[in-house]
Each structure stands twice: as C-alpha cells, then as structure tokens.
Amino acid sequence: MRVVAGKFGGRPLKTLDGQTTRPTTDKVKGAIFNMIGPFFDGGRVLDLFSGSGSLAIExxxxxxxxxxxxxxxxxxxxxxxxxxxxxxxxQQFTLLKMDANRALEQLAGKFDLVLLDPPYVKEEIVKNIRILDERDLLSEDVMLVCETDKSVDLPEEIASFGIWKQKTYGISKVTVYIR
Structure with a gap:
C-alpha cells in the first residue's frame, strides 16, 4: 500500500496484519479522492476509524x-x-488513541472532510454523522465519505445531509454525503 498522489505520493504505507483492520486498497483510495477532489485547498479532515491512517494521510x-x-x-x-x-x-497530524464514540465527545472545531470507514461488523455511520452534526463539528461545505460493504444500504438522507455520489468498487461501496 502507498500514498497515491500529492506531496507524499508514491511513499509506502505500512498496514496491520490480521482481521482488526481492513485497509482501503490503493485503487479504491484513488477512486475516492478522484470522486471528491482530487486535490484540496486547505481544510481539516477527520478520519474516525483510521486503521493504518492511509485515508487521512492521502x-x-x-x-x-x-x-x-x-x-x-x-x-x-x-x-x-x-x-x-x-x-x-x-505537525499536520493528531492521533487520538480512543474509540470513535469517546472521540466524538471530545472533538472541537470544524471539519471540512470526514472519512467514515468503520469495521464492517460495526456500522455506526448514521449515528456518527448525527453526533457530528449535533455537536456542530462540520463546516458548511463538508463532505462525508463513507466506505461500507457493498451490501450495506445507507439512507438517502442523514440529519441535514443527502447522498451526493455513490459507487461500488469490488466488495466496497463508497457513499458521499453533502448538505
């Protein structure tokens, strides 16, 4: 696995062996960022289920x-x-060593991009988005990128967000919500 593009492009990334994390493949990662960007002019990103950190680093x-x-x-x-x-x-990265629910209670400031890629057995996306919205942690132009198993059907709307784009890549489905 590697960083696909940008200032760290081509650099190798380490992943965790075993079943506790499910790294997003380079192909899917590239597709996600081509769907939402592919490049950004600043902003803050939240990766709520980081695994290897690959998506936030990208x-x-x-x-x-x-x-x-x-x-x-x-x-x-x-x-x-x-x-x-x-x-x-x-200095551009902060790692919070805790579960997502605890982090959601402690986060401050606004995020412009939120990456939600929970372990497939623990689909908490709807709850997470509602909490982020209620706690006013999302910028006006935020994009919420959700990666799930292709069999998971997320609702058309969650809180004040609706599906903007949705694509399936192999066993993964990527759903992007905007206001």
Missing part, C-alpha cells in the same frame, strides 16, 4: 492542512504513528 498529501485520526486498537496506533512519521510532516 487527504493531507492532496492539500488538507490538518488531519485528526481516531483509532482504538493499540497495534493500529503504532502503524499510524510510523506512517505519520514517514510523511516528515508530523
């Missing part, structure tokens, strides 16, 4: 100013820290 590589990564698994946290170190831009 967002910063493509122009986001700052990333907040949330991961509860200790082994995944170590991988994220190694991947962040590889960027040599550690």
């Amino acid at each position: 967002a910063v590589s493509r122009g986001m100013d700052e990333a907040v990564l949330v991961e509860r698994d200790r082994r995944a946290q170590a991988i994220i820290q190694e991947n962040i170190k590889m960027t040599k831009s550690e």
